[in-house]
Amino acid sequence: MSSNNLNHLLGIKGLSKEQIDLIFSTADNFLDLLQAPVKKTPALRDITVANLFFENSTRTRVSFELAEKRLGADIVNFSSSSSSVSKGETLIDTVNNILSMKVDMIVMRHPAPGASQFLSKHVKCQIINAGDGTHEHPTQALLDAFSMRNHYKNNLSGKKVVIVGDIKHSRVALSNIYCLQLLGAEVMVCGPATLIPKYIESTGVKVSTNLDNALRWADVANMLRIQMERQDERYFPSIREYSTLYGLNMERMKNVNPELLIMHPGPINRGVEISSDVADSHNSIILQQVENGVAIRMAVLFLLAQKSL
Amino acid sequence: MSNDKALLLNPQKVALITKRFALQIVENHKSFENVAILGLQPRGIDLARCVKNEVSNLVGVDLKFGELDHTFFRDDIGRGEIHIPKPSKIEFSTEGMNIIIIDDVLFTGRSVRAAIDAILRYGRPSRIELMVLVERIFERELPIKPDYKGISIDSRKVNQKVKVDWQNDDNVNVWLLNQDKV
Known part of the structure; x- marks a missing residue:
């Protein structure tokens, strides 16, 4: 204590x-x-x-x-x-x-x-x-890390977690970074350069703008929603382009670790940051997160x- | 602050009491199918396990066994003392069972009250009994008394404490600590 x-x-x-x-x-x-x-x-x-x-x-x-x-x-x-x-x-x-x-x-x-x-x-x-x-958003980060810890039998040390999407406007990303690093995990953030804060590397995370590379590196992918309500300007040309470059779909899943753990803090925009079949796949622990x-x-x-x- | 202590039970006496407990359970229960032992976290678990083993040695029956934590059912959460929960391991329904709660010391009775509430969430037992190694007969705060007890002592609340020192199953000493006021 x-x-x-x-x-x-x-x-x-x-x-x-x-x-x-x-x-x-x-x-x-x-x-x-x-x-x-x-x-x-x-x-x-x-x-x-x-x-x-x-x-x-x-x-x-x-x-x-x-x-x-x-x-x-x-x-x-x-x-x-x-x-x-x-x-x-x-x-x-x-x-x-x-x-x-x-x-x-x-x-x-x-x-x-x-x-x-x-x-x-x-x-x-x-x-x-x-x-x-x-x-x-501390309780979200705690439940995310708790869900990963339970999946990996109480040990997050050395696990590689990529947080994908709108890092700039996400309170979940920042709390997750602090929490996961404290528990010994390695963290990478991935998204369009415009949605990655300028000084995020000072928190000790890796940064990537290529989702396929990031997914190949990771044990866990935490997919974030695009926070339209917080965006005061356009950070990417279109939702369609974002989804093509940063959406997680079954095609992408073919080239990654078959045990890749898929997480999402919700609410999910199906077809944008994650496709329905991936969100509902056996890799996903999205509903366990809620529980x-x-x-x-x-x-x-x-x-x-x-x-x- | 000075301390002195008196030995209440040595390992031989604890072993005798454990055997007596097992005999009493056998004597008082006609059938063992519906009998389960629940050790209270944290300090009732070892005694409960020993009693279960003694019953098994006596009649060759493995009683259902569980570990119960009552922290979430205490009546003093947020009132000063800090309580950190321990796991409960009960892999059977308590519905219709004869449950024997086992703890090391009975004092105010509040832990036992909380434990009864904690048991009820696993089902409605037909009967709950209480077994303790040491009963402190003064300062009870609730109308709770043991069905099986090792010894009774008349310790006072203010400056006395009963400590069960469970090194291993063959080396258990029970001490009465006298703590002078500062």
Whole structure:
């Protein structure tokens, strides 16, 4: 157990390998719990969690909500479109109003990078970052690494992971890079040069603009969606060209390691970054990722609730 | 802070108690088909395994055996003390079973309460019994008492602790630690 007890989970950066191992071993127990006939525990019956989603979300929101409910927590859900934020209220005022109703923990998704970090300095409650702009998405990285670790029997050391697609606008990519490197994996990012951040190599990753070469190098391919909603200009000529150069299809799979593990954080744009037959193939663990997401979020909530992370 | 300790049980006595437990299980259960032993994580597992082996030696029956962690069912999560879960390994349904929970020490009774809740998620047993090596008879916080006990002691909560030192199955010592207040 780490002595560096965290009050928040704001990002992977700042976590130690021991803390990640503790989250994983706790999630193992929750995975077991989720297989039992009764999937609920009353562990967080004293805790109220507010899910603040200032951006659209399906998977993450449902996953957090299920995790909270299975831990017995009381929950309140909030989305910016149906709230006083649209009337001009500031983030701190919104959150403090919610906290005055005796909320213990906040799960927040926000379009601004650093929003959860900012909030953690101004409000008195525990905060879990469920995605802040193009910055970090720590629980997604944890569930991705947890899924790989389970597939490779608890050892990611030396595994080669290529993250493919819109690296520039992806919070999943950055959190994955931090997390996988901490666990001893080698990471490569691959995509059009325009969608790879200029200084990404400073994180210690390899960079490729050729998907076929990258796939031949890799044990795992994590395919990312093109984040159209964050693109303020055109980064590539057309979706069709992107799909031709960076889409993972069965033709490409013929020339790579037959055991290549295929992952995707969702939502999938079938036919763009990944074809349907690859997404549904035996190489894919996309649905296991979703299942593991609930266990990982239960572990994070459980450990943060007793300030033991 | 100074400590002193008194030996409550030596390896010979622990071995005798384990044999007695096995005999009591045989005496109290007409059939073993529906009997299962669950050791409580972390410190009840070794004793549970030894009792199971003794029953097997006595009557040649391998009782169903599992390891149970009750961390997620505790009533004090987020109230100061930190609890890290251990794995549960129960590969059978507890529906309709006679379950014998085994732990090293019974004190406040709260762990056993949590363990009962944890068992219920695997099914509805017809009966749950409790077996402990040491029963601390004072400071119980819930109406829970053991069906099988090694010894009873009248230790006090504030400055005493029972430590079961399980080096290996043939070398188990149980100590009463007296911890003076700082």
